[in-house]
Amino acid sequence: MTGSGVPVHPGLADGPVYLDYNATTPVDPRVAEAMGPHLTDFFGNPSSSHPYSAEPRAALADARAQVAALIGARAEEIVFTASGSEADLLALRGAVLASGHMRPHVITQVTEHPAVLETCHALERLHGARVTVLPVDGDGLVAPAALAAALTEETVLVSVMAANNETGALQPIPALARITRAHGALFHCDAAQAVGKVPLDVGELGVDLLTVVGHKMYAPKGIAALYIRRGVVLEPLVHGGGQEHGLRAGTENVAFAVALGTAAELAAADLASGGHERSAGLRDRLHDRLTDALPGRVHLNGPVKPRLPNTLNISIDGVLGHELLTAAPEIAASTGSACHSGTRTPSPVLRAMGLDDARSMAALRLSIGRWTTPADIDRAANALITAARAGRA
Structure with missing residues (x-):
């Protein structure tokens, strides 16, 4: 019996041994079961005021609280997105555009996921940002001293992943975040590979922004979240009706949010055991x-x-x-x-x-x-x- 309580996942039965969980995970049957009613019976818009909205609105709030609990955050600090790449974009672009600097400085590191590296390049091209890419050592780790040396008066954001998707190397996030915040800049952490695999607490990490990705933790593709520490101001990614604290307009995908929330609760139980x-x-x-x-x-x-x-x-x-x-x-x-x-x-x-x-x-x-x-x-x-x-x- 595996840690899921389910001996064989139906998607893995009679196939090769699956050793590519860092690429994507099968959807846990318990996650799919939790989603089901929100694809059929509970179809209402959570922003509506009639009875059909009550269940979706409550489910969305519950899911937000479940994701927050997994990482030691408050429910109101969680914003749902459609992917980890989108969450990274909201964090990086949102921080740069909200900074007010004429030529904001962003620091990242060379083994980051392309979702961060390519967003940094886009910020250079489109918004005049200056980007510093830190090197890593032979184990793929960033030296805190290198970050400290790279910070300038124009630095508005540092983005370093929690765990590398290829090697699994865990970066010294608390030390890096402490240096960054002492300098007055924001710290973003793409934790797509780490959330659910190792215990994480945003307070202990000291981060301002943190990316959570559903399909890396047994939820479907197409759902993720960004933790935004209370008080951090970001430029909205999608303007419109004010959903997701005004940062990402559009009617919420309740079924997929429920999936991420359920996956987060299962991950918390798995870590505890x-x-x-x-x-x-x-x-x-x-x-x-x-x-x-x-x-x-x-x-x-x-x-x-x-x-x-x-x-x-x-x-x-x-x-x-x-x-x-x-x-x-x-x-x-x-x-x-x-x-x-x-x-x-x-x-x-x-x-x-x-x-x-x-x-x-x-x-x-x-x-x-x-x-x-x-x-x-x-x-x-x-x-x-x-x-x-x-x-x-």
Whole structure:
């Protein structure tokens, strides 16, 4: 039995071992069940004043409170969006345009998700912002001293992710946020990969803005949220009827908000029962199986700690990552390279960490989740070991 209480997810039955939970998660059946009535019976507009709006309005409030509880926030500090990328856009663009600076300065770091990096580039092009991109060390971590040195009088926002989506590296967010806020700037954290996998509290982190993403935590694609600390002023993303505290107009997607709220409540229960420790045990079991069977060939990319408990990014000498997965169809996972017009290029994340192209091209990202079992780990290990030995030969 898995931590979900459901032995096999219907979407995973009879398929390859799914080790790509960092890309997206299956919708938990309990989340789908909670959504159902809001796709059928409770169809009313939550902003209306007649009886048909009562249930949707109450459900929206409950969902906001559930998301807030997961991260230690107040319900009124949660704004629902349609994606993590949109939440990042609201945070970055909203802070820059509300700052009042003629040439606002934004700081981020080189291994951020493209949702942040590309938004920074757009702010440069469209709004005259100046952007500083900090380097990372060999583990993919930002040095607090580097951030302190980069801050200027024009700095209005710093954006650093909680956990890297490829390596699982956990950034020193409390230290970075403390430096930023002492300087008088806002701190945004894209926590898409971290929320629900490790305990997070916005008060302990010291952040002003934090992104939560539904499809990374067993809710559907198309729903996310932005935590906005009380008192922080942002320029609205969508103007109109004043929904979501006036920051994102449009009739609320109640069913998907309910899904995110339910997913948040399930994640809180899973963390309380030690689900993250279970994930770490399975991750380390897979790593140990591979290193024992392929002595000297398996290299961990990123830190041993601090790291997400579900994420294993490794390179195996003598075989390219995409060729290894092709030779192991029993596994669904990701590689450290991207294919562009038939040509593969190394991951920018691994390159930024100083890894050479050979090691980057050999990289695999193996990420486990709620329905991963010890049997899945052993099946995946056997398939990878067989394919790696054949590839080396």
